[in-house]
Amino acid sequence: MKILVCIKQVPDMESRFKPDSAGVWYSDTDLAFRMNEYDEYAVEQAVQLKEQLGGEPEVVVLSVGPDRVVEALKKALAMGCDRAVQVQDPAAHLKDPWQIASAIAAYAKGENFNLIFTGLQSQDRGSAQVGVTLAEILGIASVTTIVGFEYADGSVTVRRELEGGLKARVQLKTPALVTCQLGLNVPRYPTLPNIMKAKKKEILTLPVGELLHEEARSVTASFYAPPKKSGGIVLEGDVAVQVDQLLDILRDKTTVLR
Amino acid sequence: MKTLLIAECREGKFLDTNYELFGFADKLGATSAMVLVGRQDDLPAFAGKLYLADAAKFGEYNPDLHKKLILATVDQEKPDYIVFGHTSYGWDLAPRVAAALKAPQLSEVVGVADGGFELPSCNMKMRRTVKPQGTPVLLTLQGGAFPVLKPGGTPQVVPLETAGEPGVNFLGYEPAVAKDVNLSKAEIIVSAGRGIGKPENVPAIAALAKALGGELGASRPVVDGGWVDHAHQVGTTGQTVSPKLYIACGISGAIQHLAGMKKSGFIVAINKDKDAPIGEVADVLVVADVMQFVPALTAKLGK
Numbered sequence: 001m002k003i004l005v006c007i008k009q010v011p012d013m014e015s016r017f018k019p020d021s022a023g024v025w026y027s028d029t030d031l032a033f034r035m036n037e038y039d040e041y042a043v044e045q046a047v048q049l050k051e052q053l054g055g056e057p058e059v060v061v062l063s064v065g066p067d068r069v070v071e072a073l074k075k076a077l078a079m080g081c082d083r084a085v086q087v088q089d090p091a092a093h094l095k096d097p098w099q100i101a102s103a104i105a106a107y108a109k110g111e112n113f114n115l116i117f118t119g120l121q122s123q124d125r126g127s128a129q130v131g132v133t134l135a136e137i138l139g140i141a142s143v144t145t146i147v148g149f150e151y152a153d154g155s156v157t158v159r160r161e162l163e164g165g166l167k168a169r170v171q172l173k174t175p176a177l178v179t180c181q182l183g184l185n186v187p188r189y190p191t192l193p194n195i196m197k198a199k200k201k202e203i204l205t206l207p208v209g210e211l212l213h214e215e216a217r218s219v220t221a222s223f224y225a226p227p228k229k230s231g232g233i234v235l236e237g238d239v240a241v242q243v244d245q246l247l248d249i250l251r252d253k254t255t256v257l258r
Numbered sequence: 259m260k261t262l263l264i265a266e267c268r269e270g271k272f273l274d275t276n277y278e279l280f281g282f283a284d285k286l287g288a289t290s291a292m293v294l295v296g297r298q299d300d301l302p303a304f305a306g307k308l309y310l311a312d313a314a315k316f317g318e319y320n321p322d323l324h325k326k327l328i329l330a331t332v333d334q335e336k337p338d339y340i341v342f343g344h345t346s347y348g349w350d351l352a353p354r355v356a357a358a359l360k361a362p363q364l365s366e367v368v369g370v371a372d373g374g375f376e377l378p379s380c381n382m383k384m385r386r387t388v389k390p391q392g393t394p395v396l397l398t399l400q401g402g403a404f405p406v407l408k409p410g411g412t413p414q415v416v417p418l419e420t421a422g423e424p425g426v427n428f429l430g431y432e433p434a435v436a437k438d439v440n441l442s443k444a445e446i447i448v449s450a451g452r453g454i455g456k457p458e459n460v461p462a463i464a465a466l467a468k469a470l471g472g473e474l475g476a477s478r479p480v481v482d483g484g485w486v487d488h489a490h491q492v493g494t495t496g497q498t499v500s501p502k503l504y505i506a507c508g509i510s511g512a513i514q515h516l517a518g519m520k521k522s523g524f525i526v527a528i529n530k531d532k533d534a535p536i537g538e539v540a541d542v543l544v545v546a547d548v549m550q551f552v553p554a555l556t557a558k559l560g561k
């Protein structure tokens with residue numbers, strides 16, 4: 001069995017974002033990058049399946065992006081993936097979801113993966129498109145937003161999360177792709193011995209030009225901060241003073257403090 | 259300009275949120291037709307063309323057949339825009355239709371901008387204007403971004419059929435777990451978010467809730483991590499609340515959380531990040547370390 005996990009590297013969402021010089025995406029400087037949160041669940045599920053099957057499946061982790069994404073790939077290797085592929089693209093941020101999915105599909109086509117795990121969405125772009133689009137290009141079945149996963153004899157049974165706490169149970173046959181939602185499992189922390197072991201694992205670099213021959217179907221014209229809400233009060237400074245200020249406001253503006 | 263609106267039916271019911279699709283079409287000044295895989299006896303109040311497929315036959319979640327049904331309609335209608343809600347139905351189905359049509363898709367649209375559409379990015383901290391290249395254009399709309407509009411009238415029903423094998427097998431719904439905590443009646447809710455740092459800090463948040471005579475709420479990561487029971491979760495996949503006072507402790511303000519609490523009477527957010535999107539809805543944003551501020555507030559209330 002062969003498994004593919006697609007991961008994206010994204011900035012820490014607590015960062016302060018500034019437009020880049022072209023004004024179409026964030027500027028990379030001063031940002032700390034990490035693995036997209038949704039993709040951590042994807043990596044964990046793939047590794048759990050490998051363990052369930054006695055270590056037999058090969059788990060390949062792939063990311064499209066500039067050289068910094070190797071850090072995220074290394075984390076996935078330390079979590080238990082077997083080898084990594086960097087689709088090297090310094091301009092990945094200018095590609096649309098269709099192009100990212102096409103590039104991944106071009107790699108995946110020859111590899112005949114039985115199962116593909118992706119995140120539901122990326123935290124920075126959040127299009128929730130790359131996973132399903134990849135499955136459609138490859139012509140395999142897919143289910144999105146999974147919060148439960150079971151595998152037995154070439155068949156996958158998932159719990160698919162809907163709004164308001166409702167879930168659907170869905171079954172599909174491999175080859176298949178699933179997109180992982182928050183809370184699917186508890187992603188492991190790489191241990192020191194596993195980080196050391198991961199250093200010996202292969203990281204293949206493929207220039208994006210070898211894989212991607214599709215034009216973008218959408219382009220970002222501008223990237224900006226949304227207009228600030230007016231009227232909100234911001235309290236800064238000493239905690240004891242903030243407490244008193246807040247209590248005054250609550251007494252003044254609400255009826256809940258007696 | 260022509261829009262094809264893709265309605266959603268869940269557990270046999272036409273969802274009210276479908277009316278936001280009409281609100282969007284109205285904003286574009288476009289005419290619309292609707293596609294519904296639903297029930298003959300539960301139709302929208304809309305006097306236009308309704309392409310109706312029977313959910314009893316095609317299922318409520320059956321992406322492959324639903325894709326075919328939509329493609330058949332696109333053939334007839336030749337719309338400029340094919341519009342979905344950005345829901346578990348829309349984000350699952352739209353990319354499938356887009357791939358078949360080789361058409362652009364823009365996700366989670368929050369506004370119409372000149373020559374393009376506004377989309378949120380970076381957990382709603384930023385926005386971008388995106389221009390589609392080619393037609394038709396598939397769009398999924400963020401819940402609540404466009405107004406509910408009930409056009410009124412009776413639709414002109416066009417029956418819709420297709421054939422083929424589903425790629426996935428829908429086994430059935432699992433009901434939401436019964437909630438032993440009813441947050442919808444609480445007058446005060448104090449919610450814990452990931453910013454509290456660790457499960458050992460939950461009692462400090464609960465203590466503030468208690469001191470105010472309110473209930474404990476939580477954001478999703480706190481629930482997923484097992485720090486707080488799911489019955490306390492606020493948001494699209496938890497409860498929708500509107501207390502007189504909502505205090506968000508270390509919560510960034512993702513759209514799925516805001517959807518569950520933005521109608522609260524008065525909103526206080528405690529966050530160390532002055533730019534956190536929760537500031538968009540907060541009446542008061544306290545810029546502080548939540549584990550310093552909350553115990554200090556609780557202590558003062560105890561006096």
Ligand SMILES: Cc1cc2nc3c(=O)[nH]c(=O)nc-3n(C[C@H](O)[C@H](O)[C@H](O)COP(=O)(O)OP(=O)(O)OC[C@H]3O[C@@H](n4cnc5c(N)ncnc54)[C@H](O)[C@@H]3O)c2cc1C
Nearest residue numbers: 451452453477478493494495508509510512514530547548
């Ligand atoms: C389909 C779907 C459904 C979802 N449903 C829900 C839902 O029902 N409810 C829900 O809540 N989420 C839901 N989510 C998840 C949502 O998108 C966010 O991931 C989640 O709300 C983030 O929770 P948070 O704000 O606690 O954590 P984070 O986004 O990690 O934010 C933590 C915040 O704490 C602040 N902080 C950190 N340390 C401190 C400190 N020491 N002092 C003060 N502040 C600090 C940070 O600045 C940050 O703003 C859903 C997501 C999807 C895709």
Ligand SMILES: Nc1ncnc2c1ncn2[C@@H]1O[C@H](COP(=O)(O)O)[C@@H](O)[C@H]1O
Nearest residue numbers: 006007064118119121122127128129130
């Ligand atoms: N640059 C990328 N490299 C590898 N996988 C990606 C990339 N971008 C998106 N993905 C995958 O597709 C999922 C959905 O991303 P998106 O469509 O951008 O919301 C992510 O959770 C990843 O699993």
